[in-house]
Amino acid sequence: MNIQPLLNYISKIVTLTDEEITFLTSQVTYRKYLKGQYILQQGDINKSVCFVVSGCTKMFYVDTDGQEHILMFAVEDWWSSDLGSFISQTPSDFNVQCIEDTECIVFSYNNMEETYAHIPKLERLFRKTIEKAFVASQKRIVRNFSMSAKERYLIFRDSYPEIEQRIPQYMVASYLGITKEFLSKIKSQIALQ
Amino acid sequence: MNIQPLLNYISKIVTLTDEEITFLTSQVTYRKYLKGQYILQQGDINKSVCFVVSGCTKMFYVDTDGQEHILMFAVEDWWSSDLGSFISQTPSDFNVQCIEDTECIVFSYNNMEETYAHIPKLERLFRKTIEKAFVASQKRIVRNFSMSAKERYLIFRDSYPEIEQRIPQYMVASYLGITKEFLSKIKSQIALQ
DNA sequence: AAATGATGTTAATGTAGATTAACATTTTTT
DNA sequence: AAAAAATGTTAATCTACATTAACATCATTT
Numbered sequence: 001m002n003i004q005p006l007l008n009y010i011s012k013i014v015t016l017t018d019e020e021i022t023f024l025t026s027q028v029t030y031r032k033y034l035k036g037q038y039i040l041q042q043g044d045i046n047k048s049v050c051f052v053v054s055g056c057t058k059m060f061y062v063d064t065d066g067q068e069h070i071l072m073f074a075v076e077d078w079w080s081s082d083l084g085s086f087i088s089q090t091p092s093d094f095n096v097q098c099i100e101d102t103e104c105i106v107f108s109y110n111n112m113e114e115t116y117a118h119i120p121k122l123e124r125l126f127r128k129t130i131e132k133a134f135v136a137s138q139k140r141i142v143r144n145f146s147m148s149a150k151e152r153y154l155i156f157r158d159s160y161p162e163i164e165q166r167i168p169q170y171m172v173a174s175y176l177g178i179t180k181e182f183l184s185k186i187k188s189q190i191a192l193q
Numbered sequence: 194m195n196i197q198p199l200l201n202y203i204s205k206i207v208t209l210t211d212e213e214i215t216f217l218t219s220q221v222t223y224r225k226y227l228k229g230q231y232i233l234q235q236g237d238i239n240k241s242v243c244f245v246v247s248g249c250t251k252m253f254y255v256d257t258d259g260q261e262h263i264l265m266f267a268v269e270d271w272w273s274s275d276l277g278s279f280i281s282q283t284p285s286d287f288n289v290q291c292i293e294d295t296e297c298i299v300f301s302y303n304n305m306e307e308t309y310a311h312i313p314k315l316e317r318l319f320r321k322t323i324e325k326a327f328v329a330s331q332k333r334i335v336r337n338f339s340m341s342a343k344e345r346y347l348i349f350r351d352s353y354p355e356i357e358q359r360i361p362q363y364m365v366a367s368y369l370g371i372t373k374e375f376l377s378k379i380k381s382q383i384a385l386q
Numbered sequence: 387a388a389a390t391g392a393t394g395t396t397a398a399t400g401t402a403g404a405t406t407a408a409c410a411t412t413t414t415t416t
Numbered sequence: 417a418a419a420a421a422a423t424g425t426t427a428a429t430c431t432a433c434a435t436t437a438a439c440a441t442c443a444t445t446t
Contacts, residue, residue: 063339072332084328087321093332120313127320128280134327135277138264139286141330144337145370146243151401151440168423177338182403259413342433375433377395 001030005053006105009077010176013128014121023118024125026091026110033098039080040096046177052078055102059094070174073099073163079129080104099167148177148184194223194384198246199298202270206321207314210292216311220304226291232273233289239278248295249359252287253367263367266292272322273297286371292360342371343379 003025010016016024016126033039033055040142042048043060050057057080071094074080085092086109107115116123153176157164164172169187170180178186198217203209209217218269226232226248234338235255251271253263261330264287267273278285279302300308309316330384336345350357357365362380363373 009290032273052401061335063337067339067378069335069338071334082330085322087324087328093335116317120316122322123313123316124233124309127316130320130323130327131276131280134323134330135280137334138329141264141334141337142254142262142286145262146254147259170423179404180424181426185403188425342397363393372434374396374435378433381395 001025002053003028003105005029005077006051008035009051010122013125016119016121018120020119021111024115024122027107027115029108031104031106033066033102033104035098037103038095038097039104040082040085040094042093042095043091046082047088047090047109049081049083049086050074050096050104050106052076052080053103053105055098055100056163057098057102057152058167058171059096059111061094068174069093069177070171072169073171073175075159075163075166076151083130087134099171130167144177147174149182152176152191153183153186194218196221196223196298198270199244202244203315206318208313209314211315213312214312216314217308220308222299222301226295226296226297228291230295231288231290232297233275233278233285233287235286235288237278238282239275239285240277242272242274242276242300242305243267243289243297243299245269245273246296246298248291248293249356250287250289250291251360251364254287255315260342261362261367262370266353266357266360266368268356271295276323294363295383300322313365317361317378337370342369342375343382345369346376346379347383 005020006024006028007016013131026062031050033101039050039057052074054076057074058070059072059074059082060068062068069151072080082092082094082096084090085094089109116126127163143155156172156176169183173180173183176183198211199221210336217353223245223376224243229249232241232243232250247269250267252265252267252273253261253274255261265273273289275284275289277288278287282302286301311317336348340348346365349369366373366376369376
């Protein structure tokens with residue numbers, strides 16, 4: 001099991017001792033998924049938090065009309081999980097599905113308390129990571145309220161150019177909260193300028 | 194300075210020793226604001242996180258057209274802060290203003306590292322608090338994408354009946370991401386049923 | 387109690403983005 | 417290389433909500 005990508009990521013935020021690295025290695029597992037596979041399905045209880053080593057996942061909600069709404073993508077060095085289901089161990093509102101073959105390092109709910117207790121630095125790391133995710137989420141709410149779909153698309157394109165390249169356009173539309181037809185219109189309009 | 198409300202809040206999540214309580218008391222300050230006063234203004238760097246003891250605040254963004262978009266309210270036992278500005282010490286995107294006379298217990302950025310270092314349990318508390326806030330924020334994004342304004346209003350009303358009672362309707366509209374005129378229409382429509 | 391400002395309502399008109407549907411293109415499977 | 421599946425485009429029509437504007441009510445100040 002190669003957890004080097006996770007260690008590299010961690011080392012940017014906190015410094016672990018050799019002993020802590022050994023302990024961490026014993027707490028996580030490695031898992032490969034094929035394109036199309038579900039890591040989590042709406043209604044199931046989420047037992048794990050995945051650190052993406054390679055590939056890409058989408059987290060989405062299927063509403064009562066069967067419409068899919070994408071909340072986030074996760075690529076290399078990102079975390080992929082329905083945190084709500086994880087922290088309260090209640091049925092998930094969301095699906096997490098791989099849109100490429102994906103390799104993950106997995107933290108299990110059962111080990112989490114022990115991991116935090118043994119390596120408080122990791123609790124710090126997760127606090128900081130979630131702080132950033134929360135801030136990004138609030139900014140997204142504001143953008144959805146105060147900006148047009150075109151403006152939001154341009155920001156997405158500029159913020160995540162690598163992600164836009166590797167996912168189909170209808171998923172970008174879903175992430176932006178618009179239809180694929182309207183995103184198509186926006187793009188042709190941008191192309192004319 | 195009476196920090197009992199904060200201690201009561203903390204005791205629901207983690208248990209502090211007497212020594213830790215003494216230390217915490219030395220790290221925070223008490224502050225009163227009048228209705229209308231700003232705790233934070235867009236563009237300023239946020240130096241503090243407030244725990245609301247009494248009163249009510251709103252956090253909002255003023256867009257380029259001068260329109261106000263409310264992100265959250267904070268009443269008793271809630272946290273009120275632009276976390277993005279706080280954690281990165283960069284100019285704030287948001288305003289925090291008191292919509293009632295408000296009393297707060299204030300954590301200062303300068304003390305925060307020391308507080309976490311001295312009371313790791315508080316880092317745990319903040320991790321959990323922010324986890325919940327993040328989850329709520331994600332659910333709000335999904336609701337904004339998948340539900341009508343009427344459905345969102347009904348959920349707000351059922352989730353925060355006390356808050357709806359104490360704030361003007363045009364602020365509820367702003368929080369929901371609609372105009373006050375449209376919320377008025379929704380309410381009269383509900384009344385007819 | 388009059389005046390002022392803040393908040394709420396109603397109705398007409400406008401628009402960003404949804405829906406539908408038909409077709410075009412690209413990718414994957416056989 | 418043909419067929420099938422997935423993805424993307426275009427255009428007509430529809431709708432949820434915004435905008436504007438005029439007025440109504442309530443709260444606060446003088």
